[in-house]
Amino acid sequence: MSCAVGVTRKPWSLPFVAEAEEVASLRRLMRLHLGLWGLHEVIDDAQLCLSELVSNVIAHVGVGTPATLAVSISGTRLRIEVHDPDTRALPTLVDAEANSEAGRGMALIDAITDRWGVQLNADKKVTWCELATGLPAVDGHCGGLRVTRAEALLSVYGNERVLLPRPARSGGLSVAVAEEAAIDMIADVLHWLWAHGCDADEALDRAQTHFEAEVGLTGE
Known part of the structure; x- marks a missing residue:
């Protein structure tokens, strides 16, 4: 196991435009930050959550929507948020068929995360999810x-x-x-x-x- 010594995991955010071409760049950025944070074990799941949250905005709010990715540590969980300006198009968990592409995004997030939800503000919607990291504390080391x-x-x-x-x-x-x-x-x-x-x-x-x-x- 390899972890940074005395690592500081400060919250970060990045505005982006909800387009399919942006997903790969956001995934690379997520991998970079989580690697610096010593959270290698959750990188794949975090990238999957990111892809699904952004794809949800593209599909249900619209291509070209201005949005923001925010990543932080909540307790000892990794919290991933995607902010968008549409407070009407709410993501829902549906019982999609196994071979159906539509409706599977939030089902995947529900399956791999500890919890997820939607927060409505006056001017935006925040769709978030949290992944377990195994950290003993916010600034802790993953070695116990x-x-x-x-x-x-x-x-x-x-x-x-x-x-x-x-x-x-x-x-x-x-x-x-x-x-x-x-x-x-x-x-x-x-x-x-x-x-x-x-x-x-x-x-x-x-x-x-x-x-x-x-x-x-x-x-x-």
Whole structure:
């Protein structure tokens, strides 16, 4: 599993024109952003949802409709929204036949998402859906609770390093800096064990045993 360290997942949005030619570009942009967010496992489903939501606007509101794509993290879910100006053409979930092209879009979204809905405002309609990400928290890491806790500690160690360039402190740590911070952190723990009369080698062996057992159980 590969995730960015200290990743910040800020909401983003993009105006577009509802045309078939725009779908491929929007899908590429979605893949790029989710890759940077470390959410590789949901990219395919997110691209499918995006395609269906945009196609719904094209089919039921009209080609050339000005619309907006908005992507954010809602709780620990990935939220995808498509905004359009028509508050009358509401997407509905229909029981379409298996070989029918019409009416399958929202059925697909209903099948692969945790939830979806439509929000009506005075000047626009927002059709949205949410996908589970497996994140333990909004700014969390996809490696589980232990990785999330370690990441919080590494951010402290990394930002206190004397040789860490000042501009890097405004964002997340790079993997290289985080690795050096992890070594510092382990060394400090060994110093603490030694100062309290504990056997550092035994502690390392026990920690290694726990790590190997847990990785083996989770398959990570």
